[in-house]
Amino acid sequence: MSGEMIKGTARARVIRSGEGFRELGLLVFIAILCVAFQLRNHSFLTLANIKDLLDNTAILGILSVGMTLVLITGGIDLSIGATIALAGMTSALTGMVIPAINPLLSILEGMAVGLVIGSVIGLLVARFNILPIIATLGLMNIVRGATYIESGGAWVSSYQMSDGFKALSTGTTLGVNNLVFIALVIFVLFWYFVNHTKTGRRIYAIGSNPEAADISGIPRRRLLWLVYATMGVLAGLAGVLWVSKFASAQGDTALGYELNVIAACVLGGVSISGGSGKASGLILGVILLGMLNNALPLINVSPFWQQFIQGVVILAAVLTNVAVKRNNIRLALRKRAI
Amino acid sequence: MADTILELRDITKTFPGVKALDGVRFELKKGEIHALMGENGAGKSTLIKVVTGVYQPDSGEILLDGKPTAIRGPLDSQRLGIAAVYQHVTCYPDLSVTENIFIGHEKVHPLTRKIDWKELHARAAELLESLDADFAPRALMGGLSVAQQQIVEIAKALSTNARIIIMDEPTAPLTKRESEDLYRIAETLRDRGVSIIFISHRLEDMYRLASRVTVFRDARYVGTWNVSEIGRDDLIVAMVGRAITQLFPKRKVAIGQEVLRVEKLSRTGYFKDVSFSVRRGEILAMTGLVGAGRTEVCEAIYGITKADSGRVFLAGEELRAAHPSEALERGLGYLPEDRLKQGLVLEWAIATNVTLPSLERFSRFGWMNRRREDSKAKELAERLEVKANSVYDLVATLSGGNQQKVIVAKLLTGDMKVIILDEPTKGVDVGAKAAIFEIMNELAEAGYGIVMVSSEMAEVLGMSDRIVVMREGKVSATLDTADATQEKILSAAMAATEKA
Numbered sequence A: 001m002s003g004e005m006i007k008g009t010a011r012a013r014v015i016r017s018g019e020g021f022r023e024l025g026l027l028v029f030i031a032i033l034c035v036a037f038q039l040r041n042h043s044f045l046t047l048a049n050i051k052d053l054l055d056n057t058a059i060l061g062i063l064s065v066g067m068t069l070v071l072i073t074g075g076i077d078l079s080i081g082a083t084i085a086l087a088g089m090t091s092a093l094t095g096m097v098i099p100a101i102n103p104l105l106s107i108l109e110g111m112a113v114g115l116v117i118g119s120v121i122g123l124l125v126a127r128f129n130i131l132p133i134i135a136t137l138g139l140m141n142i143v144r145g146a147t148y149i150e151s152g153g154a155w156v157s158s159y160q161m162s163d164g165f166k167a168l169s170t171g172t173t174l175g176v177n178n179l180v181f182i183a184l185v186i187f188v189l190f191w192y193f194v195n196h197t198k199t200g201r202r203i204y205a206i207g208s209n210p211e212a213a214d215i216s217g218i219p220r221r222r223l224l225w226l227v228y229a230t231m232g233v234l235a236g237l238a239g240v241l242w243v244s245k246f247a248s249a250q251g252d253t254a255l256g257y258e259l260n261v262i263a264a265c266v267l268g269g270v271s272i273s274g275g276s277g278k279a280s281g282l283i284l285g286v287i288l289l290g291m292l293n294n295a296l297p298l299i300n301v302s303p304f305w306q307q308f309i310q311g312v313v314i315l316a317a318v319l320t321n322v323a324v325k326r327n328n329i330r331l332a333l334r335k336r337a338i
Numbered sequence B: 001m002a003d004t005i006l007e008l009r010d011i012t013k014t015f016p017g018v019k020a021l022d023g024v025r026f027e028l029k030k031g032e033i034h035a036l037m038g039e040n041g042a043g044k045s046t047l048i049k050v051v052t053g054v055y056q057p058d059s060g061e062i063l064l065d066g067k068p069t070a071i072r073g074p075l076d077s078q079r080l081g082i083a084a085v086y087q088h089v090t091c092y093p094d095l096s097v098t099e100n101i102f103i104g105h106e107k108v109h110p111l112t113r114k115i116d117w118k119e120l121h122a123r124a125a126e127l128l129e130s131l132d133a134d135f136a137p138r139a140l141m142g143g144l145s146v147a148q149q150q151i152v153e154i155a156k157a158l159s160t161n162a163r164i165i166i167m168d169e170p171t172a173p174l175t176k177r178e179s180e181d182l183y184r185i186a187e188t189l190r191d192r193g194v195s196i197i198f199i200s201h202r203l204e205d206m207y208r209l210a211s212r213v214t215v216f217r218d219a220r221y222v223g224t225w226n227v228s229e230i231g232r233d234d235l236i237v238a239m240v241g242r243a244i245t246q247l248f249p250k251r252k253v254a255i256g257q258e259v260l261r262v263e264k265l266s267r268t269g270y271f272k273d274v275s276f277s278v279r280r281g282e283i284l285a286m287t288g289l290v291g292a293g294r295t296e297v298c299e300a301i302y303g304i305t306k307a308d309s310g311r312v313f314l315a316g317e318e319l320r321a322a323h324p325s326e327a328l329e330r331g332l333g334y335l336p337e338d339r340l341k342q343g344l345v346l347e348w349a350i351a352t353n354v355t356l357p358s359l360e361r362f363s364r365f366g367w368m369n370r371r372r373e374d375s376k377a378k379e380l381a382e383r384l385e386v387k388a389n390s391v392y393d394l395v396a397t398l399s400g401g402n403q404q405k406v407i408v409a410k411l412l413t414g415d416m417k418v419i420i421l422d423e424p425t426k427g428v429d430v431g432a433k434a435a436i437f438e439i440m441n442e443l444a445e446a447g448y449g450i451v452m453v454s455s456e457m458a459e460v461l462g463m464s465d466r467i468v469v470m471r472e473g474k475v476s477a478t479l480d481t482a483d484a485t486q487e488k489i490l491s492a493a494m495a496a497t498e499k500a
Helices: A002-040 A047-072 A080-097 A103-127 A132-151 A163-170 A178-196 A198-208 A210-215 A220-246 A257-267 A279-298 A303-336 B044-051 B074-079 B097-102 B117-130 B146-159 B176-191 B203-209 B232-240 B294-302 B324-330 B350-362 B370-383 B400-411 B430-445 B457-463 B486-493
Strands: B004-015 B018-029 B033-037 B059-064 B082-085 B164-168 B195-199 B212-217 B220-226 B258-267 B271-279 B283-288 B309-314 B332-335 B418-422 B449-453 B466-471 B474-480
Touching: A002 A279, A002 A303, A047 A080, A047 A178, A047 A198, A047 A220, A047 A257, A047 A279, A080 A103, A080 A132, A080 A163, A080 A220, A080 A257, A103 A132, A103 A163, A103 A220, A163 A178, A163 A220, A178 A198, A178 A220, A178 A279, A198 A210, A198 A220, A198 B350, A210 A220, A210 B350, A257 A279, A257 A303, A279 A303, B004 B044, B018 B033, B018 B044, B018 B195, B018 B212, B033 B044, B033 B176, B033 B203, B044 B082, B044 B164, B044 B195, B074 B082, B082 B146, B097 B117, B097 B146, B117 B146, B146 B176, B176 B195, B176 B203, B195 B203, B203 B232, B212 B232, B220 B232, B232 B430, B258 B294, B258 B449, B271 B283, B271 B294, B271 B309, B271 B449, B271 B466, B271 B474, B283 B294, B283 B457, B283 B486, B294 B324, B294 B332, B294 B418, B294 B449, B324 B332, B324 B350, B332 B400, B350 B370, B350 B400, B370 B400, B400 B430, B430 B449, B449 B457, B457 B486, B466 B486, B474 B486
Parallel strands: B018 B220, B033 B195, B033 B212, B082 B164, B164 B195, B283 B449, B283 B466, B332 B418, B418 B449
Antiparallel strands: B004 B018, B004 B059, B212 B220, B258 B271, B258 B309, B466 B474
16 A cells, blocks of 8 residues: 555645646736736836835735635635724824824734724624624624724824834835735745644634534634634734825725725635635735736726726636636546546 | 336446446336345446436437437436435425425416415325325425435425336435335335335345345446345345455454443433443444434533533543543544534545544644654555545545545544444445444454444444443433344334334
């Protein structure tokens, strides 16, 4: 049997490369888009523009990590746009009252707000078995309302923010923009978490087969709480960074942004029905959506068409995903022939 | 051959890389119950799908009433009077019995397209009465037992005026008594001139019911016999291609100290005052009718549900498992009855499935040690002889018996003391059954205490050291297998009122 096992390792690699095909496809698609954009506008592939693109996509990336964890468990979180707004607004208001506050404390404050919201959602989903889409829909409205109540409908504008606060999103760490740096750190942690920790493995298990997970002694409720709390913390972090970046906190900040985040995850091959999603695919999905958001205006595509094209790309990605999956299953079944 | 209703000649069906049917034949007479037997993968299911039009054969001929007929799809087969009742009932739990029976061919008013519910309920009531059913047409499907749901499926077949009914392992989820009811229904149908293809792994089903039996092996036709003319041993040889000398190879094992003791365990509405014990190396069978509370007791011990009162001791220390993880940690493993649903993550590799309940053992401070994980999975896969190319194979690509072995492997990664197996051989073919019994023997020899929940009398008598019989949530008898007989167990399992 050991001989067969060795042969099997080679085959496992084949199966994995079958899955890797999807990421390769995304990469090729991104490359084609790059070439097309470059032909239309020669400033597209300049260092400055790529840096811009990454700066503008970092927040999307941070959020997509949290959303992917939620999606892997078979859930969804519609409340994050509102959480961004509330966390951002809260930290901005605090900054108005105490201008000398350390920006890092502002970040912690935003994350704490997110943690509270995420914990509540986690409790509703894990403890009271409320469907995630319903629980987060409710929280979305509550949190959005709280943002308006807290601010009295007023904005916090650039001149009311300290320079340190605004520098959060403009400063650099190790020569990289802070936003991008934070997003990269989070991506690395995410990659390590889902691939190399037992908790990561268990999160896939509860999304793939909740019953089997229960029987296998996996603390499903605790893990469900964990993913929503994590999503909340990341949304809170993103909220502070968002307000810092746009130098404005408003009641309608990030309205509907959760759908962009979900779109990035889906583009990256994360399954809405739970159980699958990879770090490598996710990062490509985020970059692709970031490109569509940032590059289409650059090549003078009208805003009306931008949305249209985004929708087409998302559907195309999902269709390829289905095709790849079917192909993989067929390959696997063919191998079953003994 | 005038009374032949269905004849298949030289049917071949290939899928990429697999020959699912290789020139098989099959002949069904009018008003006959014809058993179709064979191991898993012998081609029975494929044959059904050919007859019901789900698959088109690559070559061969289907003759219906002596005329060559093409069955192009499920609707086509329904039109031709062919219906199938599957092992896992395919129903709509939130709809009524009537709706389930007539779904797809509801009678509607020609103009308004309105469904005539009054008429349909009346027809459903008629059908149910002809099948001696004890539930109303307006009952919700989801509230019925599996046996009752099967009756609905049969009524559904009759509502389409089916002349040929295929029953695919109908008795697998049923208790002995429910099976008896099903036999009676099948006989009633036969007497009305309906022809039945009966697929089952249970030899007793076949001997009790069928007049002829056809055996497939490895996608090929082996033979057709009159049931009265073929003995049990010959039939097994025909199915597996070799003689299984001993179907229940229970080995004598030195029995050690008590390792699990359950004292007066109760859960309101499910079971009451259940007490028993298991010793090292002992196989304890838990039997009784379905619904007697066996699975519920096991689930409470394992921590899936919580008992209201009573105590459980594992190796002398009290175990109060509030969650399966605690039971696993202490050395109590559980193999669930609904294995595919509860036991495996199908789209995962063998290795990751095997280690799922015991990730602590393969990680340090939360970080996974993949190499250790893979080598342990390999070791167990080899020990249990899982047929696969590697431990990276997806579980979905394995056969049923091998999937079963993977689930067993899940329980062996750690230092288990007691293993509870809930219906370990349900829906498993003869060869895989023998392999599972062999594993149980090995586990017993290795000193595990084993609790085997089973409804199959032969298995209970053949594989255990002691037997606990449950009836209506209580232990009604505890027997030494050496003194036990089928009659003793049955009378303990059935309520006194039913004995007469």
